[in-house]
Amino acid sequence: MSATGRFLRDNGLTLAFGVGFLLSLLGQAIAGHAELNSVLEAQDLHPLSFVDYLFTSDFMVDVTENWQSEFLQFSLYIIGTVWLVQRGSPESKPLDRAGTETDEQQRVGAYARADSPRWAAADGWRRALYSRSLGLVMSLIFLLSWLAQSVTGTIAFDEEQLRQLQEPVGWTTYVMSAEFWNRTLQNWQSELLAVTAMVILSVYLRQRGSPESKPVGAAHAATGVEG
């Protein structure tokens, strides 16, 4: 296999979803630009060029409100599955392993192996930080996206207010507004529904070959067994 072929195979999951993300973002920008311009034209205002649209809070609030909910979903899932289990779900750990587990099970400190990450073997803050790094980075992206949603949402909302000759509002008013919480919670509810579906449907349904599923012949009661 050529070097390129090997690169594509070894990283197919990241590359396929990454390219899908970029194409979807481009599509969102094209559709969002057309939608905003139709609003502007209906109000006898100048349409924006596509490039100008990419620099608007109108575009950025739509992007970041969806980002925050996705990263909230995965943060909650990563951290929640440490302690919460579901009998029969491959998404769950075995019932007796709820919690942060022993150093031996986690291969940290004295139990680290030759090929363990260096900070897994380290003591003190390095190990403490590295032991939580996945949840921390996902949560950080969630919090920053949500904050960015609130900042760009304020500007986009005020823009709309001004177009309708209404009083603009500030950030503190906006984050307590129905518009902000409607945008936020409509995304949260769908993410939490999808997670609930993954956990409970995977008890009884199977997808042959997927690591998100148990093996097709696995018992419904088998917990924490991935295909």
Add this chain to the structure above:
Amino acid sequence: MAQARVLFVLFLLGVFGGLAYAFTVGLTHR
């Protein structure tokens, strides 16, 4: 694994760069 590390770094740069971009747009009132 060296290739995965490049993708890992690109991902972080892309996401945090995107967030920095969003904050710039919002905070400069565009």
